[in-house]
Amino acid sequence: MESNPASWPDDLYEQIKSHGEFLSARLGKLTRGKQLTLVGVDLTGVKLVGMNLQRAVFRGCRFYCADLRNSDFSQAVLTGCDLSGADLTNARFVWSNLRGADLSRAILKGTRFENADMRPMTEPPVLPHGKGGVVSLSDTTLHNTNLSQAKLLGASFVGAILDGAILDNADLEGADFSYSTLSNVQFKNTKLHDANFHLADFPVEMMKDLQTGGAKLPQVVPPEVLEQVVNDHQLWIDTDGQRGRRAIMSGWYLSRAHLAQANLNGADLRKVNLSNANLHGARLICSDLREANLMYTNLTDADLRGALTEGSRGLPVVLPGNKN
Structure with missing residues (x-):
């Protein structure tokens, strides 16, 4: 997306220079420069690469698709800011205030948020660009991102990919990890009370830390239980419900399950986690897959005619006339 410098303050870079003098003066206990303070400003597409923005104040500002690589926002205030789609590679937000910020679809590679305050913002957002409510990391890739000791109460990680993220000693009470993918994530001494992992894709060995x-x-x-349920469901189909039992697997964790060629016509698969599962050639006619996690699921030659799929994630685009 092209940037729109006309919406930035005309003297933005002069203000940043003055902020640098302000920071230097603080170290020497002098009075020089001026702390950078922006409220409700649209900084869409701005390039602030490698900048020292420690202790800067941005309230309700918009950094949509901004390039903030290698910049230092330590102890800065970014309450209610829109950072969606921004490149935050190797940026630092140590001890920063990000309450109510939107980081959805941002690029977080090596980004540091140690001790950051990322709790919900309770006061009204700053118009016209300010965000409110819980911090959003939805559909964001967090690669080697450090969130240790961060306050992330109620934060949304819906659809996020957490690869090598560090969440040690963080407070994630009530956070939502629905449809997220977790690998090599550290959860040492993490507060996870009421954090929702029902539709998250994670290795079974991570279960103990989450519990x-x-x-x-x-x-x-x-x-063996899954196999019996599938067999009982097949018998239920073959006998028109006289024998066997309909498969009711709502809410089950079936990530990486092998269900190739399985007959699950009419099965209850609401909110089931089938991420990375093998459903090659499976029959799912009139099955209920609402809000199911189908991320990276092998659905080659699967028959989904009449299936209910509202709210599911990962389902391939269906063209008219195709059965899958």
Whole structure:
């Protein structure tokens, strides 16, 4: 997206220079420069690469698709800011105030948020660009991102990819990890009370750490139980419901399950986690897949005619006339 410098303050870079003098003066206990303070300003597409913006104040500002790589926002105030789509590679937000900020779809590679305040913002957002409510990291990739000791109460990680993220000693009470993918994530001494992992894709070995932290977890089903349920469902179909039992697997954790060629016509699969599962050639006619996690699911040659899929994630685009 092209930037729109006309919407920035004419003297933006002069203000940043003055802020640098302000920071230097603080170190020497002198009075020089002026602290950078912007309220409700649209900084869409701005390039602030490698800048020292420690202790700067941005309230309700818009940094949509901004280039903030390698910049230092330590102890800065960014309450209610829109940072969606911004490149925050190797940026620092240590001890910063990001309450109510929107970081959805941002690029977080090596980004540091240690001790950041990322709790919901309770006061009204600054118009016209300010955000409010919970901090959003939805659909964001967090690669080697450090969130240790950050306050993330109620934060949204919906659809996020957490690869090598550090969440040690963070407060994630009530956070939502629905449809997220987690690998090599550190949760040492993390507060996870009521954090929702029902539709998250994570290695089974991570389950213990999540349980210890008090997270809400999906129902993990042993392979032999799954096999019996599928067999009972097949019998239920073959006998028109006279024998066997309809498969009701709502809310089950079936990530990476092997269900190739399975007959699940009419099965209840609401909010089931089938991420990375193998459903090659499976029959899912008139099944209920509402709000299911189908991220990276193998649905090659699967028959989804008449299936309910509202709210599901990861389902391939269906063209008229195609059965899958």
